Amino acid sequence: MIFHLVTIFPEFFRGPFECGVVGKAIQAGKLQVRIHNLRDWAFDRHKTVDDRPFGGGEGMVLKPEPLFLAAESIWPQRKPGQKLLLTSAQGRLFDQAMARELATMDEVMILCGRYEGVDERVAEHLADEEVSIGDFVLSGGELAAAVIVDCVGRLLPGVLGNEASSLQESFSQGILDCPQWTRPADFRGWKVPEILLQGHHEQIRQWRRQAAMEKTARRRPDLLSKASISTPQ
Ligand code: SAH
Numbered sequence: 001m002i003f004h005l006v007t008i009f010p011e012f013f014r015g016p017f018e019c020g021v022v023g024k025a026i027q028a029g030k031l032q033v034r035i036h037n038l039r040d041w042a043f044d045r046h047k048t049v050d051d052r053p054f055g056g057g058e059g060m061v062l063k064p065e066p067l068f069l070a071a072e073s074i075w076p077q078r079k080p081g082q083k084l085l086l087t088s089a090q091g092r093l094f095d096q097a098m099a100r101e102l103a104t105m106d107e108v109m110i111l112c113g114r115y116e117g118v119d120e121r122v123a124e125h126l127a128d129e130e131v132s133i134g135d136f137v138l139s140g141g142e143l144a145a146a147v148i149v150d151c152v153g154r155l156l157p158g159v160l161g162n163e164a165s166s167l168q169e170s171f172s173q174g175i176l177d178c179p180q181w182t183r184p185a186d187f188r189g190w191k192v193p194e195i196l197l198q199g200h201h202e203q204i205r206q207w208r209r210q211a212a213m214e215k216t217a218r219r220r221p222d223l224l225s226k227a228s229i230s231t232p233q
Pocket of ligand 1: 086088113114116138140142
């Protein structure tokens with residue numbers, strides 16, 4: 001799978017994709033992340049990509065032309081299996097279901113906004129979808145793009161050591177993951193639940209499902225109303 005990230009700060013992406021399973025996926029060629037400098041599509045002397053907002057107001061807005069030219073030259077012809085996203089605080093909320101959807105694509109392009117935002121014609125006539133990583137405002141779309149690449153990258157086939165781990169984890173079954181412990185079984189007097197030490201796999205499976213439900217009820221009751229109450233196989 002290929003990600004194209006269009007940004008005015010290409011150097012932003014020097015670090016985040018070097019570590020862990022996503023770093024390994026890139027080294028193994030399962031995932032490619034291509035960084036494109038938006039200013040390569042600005043042709044005046046100062047490589048201007050922003051301008052003042054019509055109607056007045058604070059700050060600057062990213063101009064439509066460099067973003068359109070960037071997208072059109074990276075993908076001269078649109079094909080099925082491509083998705084063009086615009087990062088935006090006003091977008092559809094990114095979640096695990098959307099990550100799974102994106103993981104089925106061949107190529108995803110993410111346009112990173114900056115300043116006060118992006119000329120609305122990019123959302124209306126260029127991007128397939130506006131995407132937000134949460135109800136808060138970032139200073140730019142780069143962190144949001146990094147979050148999306150990380151989250152989608154780890155879902156690609158063969159990226160996680162154990163495919164089952166992405167089926168068991170938080171949000172995959174609509175609820176949170178169960179709590180986990182490792183050695184020592186007694187740490188400063190805090191003991192690991194007895195059942196996990198006994199090796200009865202079926203009992204452990206049921207106990208974990210229950211523990212996941214309880215934790216979800218405590219931390220994210222909003223998820224429970226949507227989750228199925230059946231025990232998964
Ligand atoms: N004036 C805008 C915020 C602009 S922030 C508003 O109030 O909606 C500058 C850029 O950061 C945005 O264009 C967008 O690309 C990115 N950004 C900010 N918050 C984001 C979020 N929650 N998710 C994804 N991108 C975000």
